[in-house]
Amino acid sequence: MPQNPEVLLGPGDDAALVRAPDGRFVVTTDLLLEGRHFRLDWSSGYDVGRKAAAQNLADVAAMGAEPTALVVALGVPAKTETAWADALADGFRDECAEVGAAVVGGDVTRSETVVVAVTAFGDLGGRAPVTRAGARPGDTVAVTGRLGFAAAGLALLAEGRAERWRAERAERAGEPEGEDGLAELVAAHRRPRPPYACGPEAARLGATAMLDVSDGLVQDLGHVAEASGAAIDLEPASLPLPEVLRAAGRLLGTDPFDWVLGGGEDHALAATFPPGVRLPPHWIVVGRVREGRGVSVLGRPAPHRAGWDHFRE
Ligand SMILES: Nc1ncnc2c1ncn2[C@@H]1O[C@H](COP(=O)(O)OP(=O)(O)O)[C@@H](O)[C@H]1O
Ligand SMILES: Cc1ncc(C[n+]2csc(CCOP(=O)(O)OP(=O)(O)O)c2C)c(N)n1
Ligand SMILES: [Mg+2]
Numbered sequence: 001m002p003q004n005p006e007v008l009l010g011p012g013d014d015a016a017l018v019r020a021p022d023g024r025f026v027v028t029t030d031l032l033l034e035g036r037h038f039r040l041d042w043s044s045g046y047d048v049g050r051k052a053a054a055q056n057l058a059d060v061a062a063m064g065a066e067p068t069a070l071v072v073a074l075g076v077p078a079k080t081e082t083a084w085a086d087a088l089a090d091g092f093r094d095e096c097a098e099v100g101a102a103v104v105g106g107d108v109t110r111s112e113t114v115v116v117a118v119t120a121f122g123d124l125g126g127r128a129p130v131t132r133a134g135a136r137p138g139d140t141v142a143v144t145g146r147l148g149f150a151a152a153g154l155a156l157l158a159e160g161r162a163e164r165w166r167a168e169r170a171e172r173a174g175e176p177e178g179e180d181g182l183a184e185l186v187a188a189h190r191r192p193r194p195p196y197a198c199g200p201e202a203a204r205l206g207a208t209a210m211l212d213v214s215d216g217l218v219q220d221l222g223h224v225a226e227a228s229g230a231a232i233d234l235e236p237a238s239l240p241l242p243e244v245l246r247a248a249g250r251l252l253g254t255d256p257f258d259w260v261l262g263g264g265e266d267h268a269l270a271a272t273f274p275p276g277v278r279l280p281p282h283w284i285v286v287g288r289v290r291e292g293r294g295v296s297v298l299g300r301p302a303p304h305r306a307g308w309d310h311f312r313e
């Protein structure tokens, strides 16, 4: 993939030069810490690179913008192998290639643990940004992308189940049905696959509000409700519950809807659209905006937790 045409210079000089075609640019930053966002025994350097890029690129897409460039600041312990850092850079490169963006600079320092700080830039192509504040009573709430996969994968890793399967599978000739599916959940934790193109698509369809689901659907829709001064009724029955999530739920004794409604890190996109907008089939209508405040989960109990809280867990 050739470098993004808006990158006029970089990396390699004191700073990069990135064009902002319409005179404005979108900018966002997210910090990822070893132990909090990833574990070195659960994710490779390549995985961490892909995840760190994805988390930031998804925020650009969630504004309705096309990502153009990233800068990456890295802290690593002295013992870190060069191969690990090279793999991290490869992960960044490959995730950026998904959207035609490029890493245009960064910084490296020694640190006690691995720290990855990313800043991403994007271009709205002349469109208005799709904020969290534009949802209006009567709007439709829709989501696209996976929900609950990364949270289920994390739960499998935390329970030590993923490791056990790998060992068991290595001992067996044939792979029992379903194991590959569960590996898909662990992969989802390691490498989220945000539906990047759906961000600008939603903007073109007239989305009134949008965000990426990083912390949990109920919690993140709560941000839309609050910013918009409206209430959201969520009807989870309309959400698909893939068999692989059911299987992981049975295995761990967890209600898989808890992952779908309260699990983050898949970076699905959730958006609101004016009534009457015809949505492509990959946008699943999951609720409606009404007057009031907060998010109500209709037809089933609210999830065990609405989303991730950095100061609680
Ligand atoms: N320390 C901070 N200083 C200034 N703004 C912040 C800080 N932390 C978060 N924000 C802003 O708050 C908003 C929500 O951030 P966050 O909850 O991290 O969501 P996300 O990264 O998924 O978009 C963003 O606009 C972000 O820039
Ligand atoms: C080792 C480990 N433990 C727990 C988690 C779960 N987790 C960590 S941060 C987070 C929420 C998303 O990260 P955040 O920094 O809040 O991103 P943002 O919302 O700013 O995009 C979740 C679900 C994880 N990814 N890895
Ligand atoms: Mg953030």
Ligand SMILES: [Mg+2]
Binding pocket: 058, 059, 062, 211, 212, 213, 214
């Ligand atoms: Mg976000």
Ligand SMILES: [Mg+2]
Binding pocket: 214, 215, 308
């Ligand atoms: Mg968060």
